[in-house]
Amino acid sequence: MLEGRSAGEYMAGHTSYVRREPIGVVGQVTPWNYPLMMAIWKIAPALAAGNAVVLKPSDTTPVSTLLLAEIASEFFPAGVFNVVCGDRDTGRSLVAHPTPQLVSITGSTRAGKEVAAAAAPDLKRTHLELGGKAPVVIFDDADLAAAAEAIAVGGYFNAGQDCTAATRVLAGPGVYDDFVAALVEQARETKTGLPDDEDVLYGPLNNANQLARVTGFVDRLPDHAALGIGGSRVGDRGFFYAPTVVSGVRQQDEIIQDEVFGPVITVQRFTDEEEAVRWANGVEYGLSASVWTKDHGRAMRMTRRLDFGCVWVNTHIPFVSEMPHGGFKHSGHGKDLSVYSLEDYTRIKHVMHNWG
Known part of the structure; x- marks a missing residue:
């Protein structure tokens, strides 16, 4: 649980509570402008929430992400954090594959629209951090x-x-x-x-x-x-x-x-x-x-x-990890950073016990 909502008896003889669970396998695509930082923004909440990650870095800046994966392999169980290199076609294959239940991208609005369309046939959840014009x-x-x-x-x-x-x-x-x-x-x-x-x-x-x-x-x-x-x-x-x-x-x-x-x-x-x-x-x-x-x-x-x-x-551009980052309209939806990003990488299950 990420917050203190309690279980309760909302129906006689029954106790209800909420479980936040990992989504499962998450597909992620990161851009070239901050390749290492964007990889961290993506994988940290996804892994902390209990998911496995398959991440595709930009084809122009893949090396720092590969180094991160190499270092992480010493600490993470095999298969938890995976990096796949390639171009747009590789990204499309990752998004369209039936295994990921959520796909997350930081990139252009054009790329975000393509990801949303590719995710639609399987009704996958999407997390889109796209362009801006501040x-x-x-x-x-x-x-x-x-x-x-x-x-x-x-x-x-x-x-x-x-x-x-x-x-x-x-x-x-x-x-x-x-x-x-x-x-x-x-x-x-x-x-x-x-x-x-x-x-x-x-x-x-x-x-x-x-x-x-x-x-x-x-x-x-x-x-x-x-x-x-x-x-x-x-x-x-x-x-x-x-x-x-x-x-x-x-x-x-x-x-x-x-x-x-x-x-x-x-x-x-x-x-x-x-x-x-x-x-x-x-x-x-x-x-x-x-x-x-x-x-x-x-x-x-x-x-x-x-x-x-x-x-x-009276300032512009500073961020803190405790507060959310994400936009509206064609800038996408979903949040990076803060507890809100952890919510994005979990699913909600209602559990009810009959104890009568």
């Missing part, structure tokens, strides 16, 4: 220096390859111009490159396809958008992309509606709180958001109205 709502009374610094870290960390990245800024009318200028200056001082340079904040994009994706978003910017800085590849080797700031964008622009997954920050100017809420919620994703204001009442209103699974106030 709004960062900056009100006129916010601490601009703190917000700009947090966005520079939260937007460029891991080259923006994070579904909670602070890459969609909505700024109030009184601070918009100053904030765009601050973000441009932050980008000018931010460096990408090889890890042997101590001044480098973030490294390359994961692969050639991801570089082409990020480049395409910037290359297709509409005429009304303004490229403040960046917007180009860095060097002619590897997949490094410059820190980029784009302003003047509108709500229906592709770069606002779709996940870029790169070091590209957009800035929109909103007129009032109502418009800020409407624009923040006006995407298909619902993973995370942040609000920056000194007004406690406004912060409470915004956190209630924002349609996102995690909302930060």
Whole structure:
């Protein structure tokens, strides 16, 4: 039992109680952006709840997961934690196999939809942690220096390859111009490159396809958008992309509606709180958001109205293992971290005894 609900006599002569049991075999698929951490997020609650795991890491970043499995094999019984390498077809085979009773994926919304469809014929449970398009709502009374610094870290960390990245800024009318200028200056001082340079904040994009994706978003910017800085590849080797700031964008622009997954920050100017809420919620994703204001009442209103699974106030991107991580809408369902993840990896059985 994960909490203290007691057994009870709800019918004369009978005692009822609830058992939380392991689901059985769980199939899991992890992404390339945090390969080792995502493997831990997946296997820890599944194994702690008593399940066996078959995990497929990304085909571009499998080595750390294989090393984890090799080390774990010294401690876990054989067959408890299994790693299968391969591409998308391998993932599809894992999901479609009749043995797993739950399939869990961290990845793109496209991949999540495919997993849900493949799981449907066997009515398997799904745990989907998918893409994000986090709004960062900056009100006129916010601490601009703190917000700009947090966005520079939260937007460029891991080259923006994070579904909670602070890459969609909505700024109030009184601070918009100053904030765009601050973000441009932050980008000018931010460096990408090889890890042997101590001044480098973030490294390359994961692969050639991801570089082409990020480049395409910037290359297709509409005429009304303004490229403040960046917007180009860095060097002619590897997949490094410059820190980029784009302003003047509108709500229906592709770069606002779709996940870029790169070091590209957009800035929109909103007129009032109502418009800020409407624009923040006006995407298909619902993973995370942040609000920056000194007004406690406004912060409470915004956190209630924002349609996102995690909302930060005057900060962006920190997580603690004791609290849940997961989103709404096209960002999927189910929770990683915290006791809620343990609930996701168990099933509920009602047991009733006739003692009359």
